[in-house]
Amino acid sequence: MSKTIRIGTRDSELALWQATTVQQQLESLGYHTQLVPVKSTGDLVLDKPLYEMGITGIFTKTLDIAMLNGTVDIAVHSMKDVPTALPKGIEQTAVLERATATDILVTTKSEVDFSKPCTIATGSLRRKAQWLHRYPHHTVVDFRGNVNTRLQKLSDSNWDGAIFAKAGLQRIGILPQYHTDLDWMISAPAQGAMVVVALETDSYCKEASQKLNNPHAEIVTRIERDFLRTLEGGCTAPIGAYAEILGNAIDFKGSLLSLDGGDKIEILKAILVEDVQPDTGVAWAKEVLDRGGKELMTQIKRAL
Incomplete structure (x- = not known):
């Protein structure tokens, strides 16, 4: 384990805390690491709402570029900030144990x-x-x-x-x-979760970071992010999704609202963990689309 794994992170206090957590876990497994903080566009431009800037990837793009050009080896993100479609050449390797999504x-x-x-x-x-x-x-x-x-x-x-x-x-x-x-508010998909990404071609860093993966956190965040991806179709929208493993079952709640909050479509589901399929989150999102979600998303896209 002689290679030093360069961990890319935003330079905010919270981002550094998250990256340091990953660093400590990797070093406890015997890996050598180095933190590489960078500023993202989302941190530099503070006078515009996120949705006016094209929120997708606003906090992750800089680290994606740093990884692709060889400046860092892995990156640590708040998972809710990560686009549901990762850049070509980059893959998710670990979701750490999830904190509260409240x-x-x-x-x-x-x-x-x-x-x-x-x-x-x-x-x-x-x-x-x-x-x-x-x-x-x-x-x-x-x-x-x-x-x-x-x-x-x-x-x-x-x-x-x-x-x-x-x-x-x-x-x-x-x-x-x-x-x-706010127990009544449905959280952002993957809120409270930290994710590690690495280059698809970097077998050393992929193998190292995969050791940090929490299977339960990976399952529920995948459902939530599939739900989000299927609904939004590349458009930022008021979408909430939260899945929780309770015993051998998963409870899920999701929502899509109009921008002014006047219209709301909500879905509640329960499923055994063993019955979760690769397209479970997709199927639940399609239910929302069929219940008026398509029309609502059309309205949102026109307004933004």
């Missing part, structure tokens, strides 16, 4: 009266649509930046709250005092 509302005070008009911040179309579906009398504003930056923006604002992924704040130890789990 979204939370962070507020600057202990109680907020949601029956009154409120202003909530999020950079996610999915979170915005689900929030407006539940609270149509609220205003949702866009905000960007890494988790530290967004927490500071919330503190400096007059907003009533902002929505975050709980796992990210927990991982770097900055979960605020005033927060509420």
Whole structure:
């Protein structure tokens, strides 16, 4: 094990935490590693909503290029940021044990009266649509930046709250005092999961990183991402998907909403783990498309 595995990562605190976790696990197996932090376009351009920038791959493209040109050997990503179709020559090698996929509302005070008009911040179309579906009398504003930056923006604002992924704040130890789990909000596909990718031709790094794979996390995130890929057809949309293994079964819930949250198609499924097929997530997405999802996606594509 003499080769040094260069681990590509974004340079935010959360991304570095994730990459360091992978580094520690690889080194515990006897591999030599080196972290190689880079800045992504998504980190550099903070004055536009993600969907206006073409959200697909905005946080991963720089690392993809670094891997393809030989600057790094593997890359570590928040899996929800990774496009469902990986670039040619790059493949997924491991999904680490998943953290919570829960979204939370962070507020600057202990109680907020949601029956009154409120202003909530999020950079996610999915979170915005689900929030407006539940609270149509609220205003949702866009905000960007890494988790530290967004927490500071919330503190400096007059907003009533902002929505975050709980796992990210927990991982770097900055979960605020005033927060509420949004148990009713369906998370982004693969939220809370970390993924490792490597070059298809790099057998050494593929074999090394595959040792970190968590089979349960791999199964549920594959279902969620297949559901997403089949629905979106290359278009960013308010799509939620969450699969969870409970005993020998998988519970799944998915949703597709209009941009304003007015229309919502939801699906709930349960299946034995042993009955999961390669196209299970695809089949469930097709059910949503057949229940009005095709028309809804057409509307979303026209609006974006």
